[in-house]
Amino acid sequence: IHYTYEGGAPAAPDHTSSLKFTRTATTDLVTNVTTGDWTAENGTSFAAVTSPTIKGYTPDLAEVPAVDNITANSDNIEKTVVYKANPASAKVTYIDDTTGETLETKDLNGFYGQTDPYRTAETIKTYTDRNYGLVSDGYPATGVTYNEN
Structure with missing residues (x-):
């Protein structure tokens, strides 16, 4: 076999x-x-x-x-x-650190072991262009790799 x-x-x-x-x-x-x-x-x-x-x-x-x-x-x-x-998913959440309000979420889908092509830079730029300050970006610079978690 x-x-x-x-x-x-x-x-x-x-x-x-x-x-x-x-x-x-x-x-x-x-x-x-x-x-x-x-x-x-x-x-x-x-x-x-x-x-x-x-x-x-x-x-x-x-x-x-x-x-x-x-x-x-x-x-x-x-x-x-x-x-x-196996199919896998992740969620990216953009939060207003002052109010705690969720500004936006991105649902990502792929497969175990795959690195998602999504990057946060473009979305962060739309918020910094609207006078939001970036407190932290915990998203991996090379993209999220799907695992079993």
């Missing part, structure tokens, strides 16, 4: 399982046909596998289902679980 992010980068180590089949074979020297029954040494099924938890991401398969009735002639089974970044 491969675990990847949407862009294809590995998200977690691959999960591998194997089954062992053996047989005592006899080959007809005239027809060159080999016969003999295969025997499963450690079962004929793979158990369901729970996808790993990755902070800020949701897998498209929470659990890869069990596979039964595997034989020595079965093809290899390969599955890929894709992790998508």
